[in-house]
Amino acid sequence: xxxxxxxxxxxxxxxxYEATRHNAGAWLVEAVARRTGGELRPDRKFLGLYARVQFExxxxxxxxxxxxxxxxGGAVSALCQFYKIAPDELMVAHDELDLAPGTARFKTGGGxxxxxxxxxxxxxxxxxxxxxxxxxxxxxxxxxxxxxxxVLGRPGKTEHAAIEDAIDECLATLPLALCGDWAKxxxxxxxxxxx
Numbered sequence: 001x002x003x004x005x006x007x008x009x010x011x012x013x014x015x016x017y018e019a020t021r022h023n024a025g026a027w028l029v030e031a032v033a034r035r036t037g038g039e040l041r042p043d044r045k046f047l048g049l050y051a052r053v054q055f056e057x058x059x060x061x062x063x064x065x066x067x068x069x070x071x072x073g074g075a076v077s078a079l080c081q082f083y084k085i086a087p088d089e090l091m092v093a094h095d096e097l098d099l100a101p102g103t104a105r106f107k108t109g110g111g112x113x114x115x116x117x118x119x120x121x122x123x124x125x126x127x128x129x130x131x132x133x134x135x136x137x138x139x140x141x142x143x144x145x146x147x148x149x150x151v152l153g154r155p156g157k158t159e160h161a162a163i164e165d166a167i168d169e170c171l172a173t174l175p176l177a178l179c180g181d182w183a184k185x186x187x188x189x190x191x192x193x194x195x
Contacts, residue, residue: 002088003180006080007029009026105189
């Protein structure tokens with residue numbers, strides 16, 4: 001299994017969206033930047049906020065696309081082409097309706113599951129299924145008709161704290177994932193549940 005060289009955080013740009021559930025992936029990348037003392041700065045060639053950081057001794061590219069979610073593929077593809085990053089060296093962090101707040105899961109490949117950011121990335125990477133995903137649970141509103149309103153809404157205080165706990169646990173397990181020890185990383189992250 002190849003090493004991860006870049007972490008992409010999915011979200012929508014602008015102050016109206018930054019605190020919404022759909023931006024949980026972007027929150028993770030911001031947390032990695034904070035932890036490493038890196039600063040995400042606008043980079044036009046990557047259509048997003050970019051930083052190169054040292055995380056546990058490993059050089060990692062961080063990118064939060066500043067295009068809207070359904071156009072995330074352009075930013076990912078620009079980064080991959082510029083730095084010659086293969087799909088299996090990529091980790092995409094995103095919000096996940098099928099997981100409760102306070103939980104997160106690693107996954108490799110798979111379909112987009114209706115997530116517009118993933119759909120666009122899959123198509124931009126030429127349907128290469130091999131990229132890694134970090135799925136951050138935001139819960140489900142219980143009715144498919146309410147999903148758009150729900151993901152673009154802000155989580156309540158308790159729910160937000162649970163998502164932050166899960167992101168902290170993601171940071172604790174990332175070193176294992178980044179060095180390719182996926183079994184150990186999954187074991188630890190998948191048994192975590194925010195109190």
